[in-house]
Amino acid sequence: MNLAIFDIDGTLVRSDAHEDRLYWQALETVLGVERETFDWTSFRHVTDNAIAHDVFRRQNGTAPSADALAATERHFAEIWREALAGMPAHEVEVPGAGTWVRELMAHEGWRVAIATGGWRRSATAKLTAAGIDATVLPMACANDALSREEIVTIARRRAEDTHGVDGFERVVYVGDGVWDVRACASLEMPLVGMAVTAEVRARLTALGVSHVLDDYRDAAAVLVALETADVPG
Ligand SMILES: [Mg+2]
Structure with missing residues (x-):
């Protein structure tokens, strides 16, 4: 097997066409961070959680709470669902x-x-x-x-x-x-x-x-x- x-x-x-925009929208709205421009490969761990954590810490000097990260995840999923609802499956x-x-x-x-x-x-x-x-x-x-x-x-x-x-x-x-x-x-x-x-x-x-x-x-x-x-x- x-x-x-x-x-x-x-x-x-x-x-790819929406990921960057929606990800930053979620981070700005929920974590209150400012959008940064960076190369995705510059992060040690290229995952949604690790990048949100690193960006928040860089801008605030402390780590985000688990609750704040969970809320960011929920909002990100919500705006993704809205975007997907307007897209035909083949797209x-x-x-x-x-x-x-x-x-x-x-x-x-x-x-x-x-x-x-x-x-x-x-x-x-x-x-x-x-x-x-x-x-x-x-x-x-x-x-x-x-x-x-x-x-x-x-x-x-x-x-x-x-x-x-x-x-x-x-x-x-x-x-x-x-x-x-x-x-x-x-x-x-x-x-x-x-x-x-x-x-x-x-x-x-x-x-x-x-x-x-x-x-x-x-x-x-x-x-x-x-x-x-x-x-x-
Ligand atoms: Mg991939």
């Missing part, structure tokens, strides 16, 4: 993602899990909008751990528990971020790159990702990528 662990943003869902999902993930869930040789640096509530809203039932999938997110490596490891463990196995023969991550490449290299986990833009494709290829796909429309090709992808680097 094999396991495919999926990132969400830029991998299953085309959230939400990476082409073919919903159908393909449902097919993989029914495949006898594969199981599916989710590992995202996003908060749980917004992650669930995005998956639902892409036609993926988040309630039946083992998932780990920014609420579970700070680092991407830990989040991926927790998702893997939850998938083992869910399916009552001691381990999977092959575990592959599907992601689009530089941090996904780093996490997979450190965990020695094969990675299939997902590139919704030429820029992402170039970045992943330069980092030594063996298989980079544009979407899920060629179901057979995606399965071959899962079966043959290498550990990046």
Whole structure:
């Protein structure tokens, strides 16, 4: 039995056009911080929780309370749900993602899990909008751990528990971020790159990702990528 662990943003869902704007809207509204301009990769942990924490501490000199972070997560999910309600499904999902993930869930040789640096509530809203039932999938997110490596490891463990196995023969991550490449290299986990833009494709290829796909429309090709992808680097 094999396991495919999926990132969400830029991998299953085309959230890139709205993510930055809505994230800052939530931080400004609830945490009262000012918007900053930065390179996402400059943070030690690129997750919703860790970035909100770091930005608040940088601007206020103290860490935000757990309640304030929880309120920020709730507001972020709310404004994401509003944005998603006005978007047709084909604009939400990476082409073919919903159908393909449902097919993989029914495949006898594969199981599916989710590992995202996003908060749980917004992650669930995005998956639902892409036609993926988040309630039946083992998932780990920014609420579970700070680092991407830990989040991926927790998702893997939850998938083992869910399916009552001691381990999977092959575990592959599907992601689009530089941090996904780093996490997979450190965990020695094969990675299939997902590139919704030429820029992402170039970045992943330069980092030594063996298989980079544009979407899920060629179901057979995606399965071959899962079966043959290498550990990046
Ligand atoms: Mg991503």
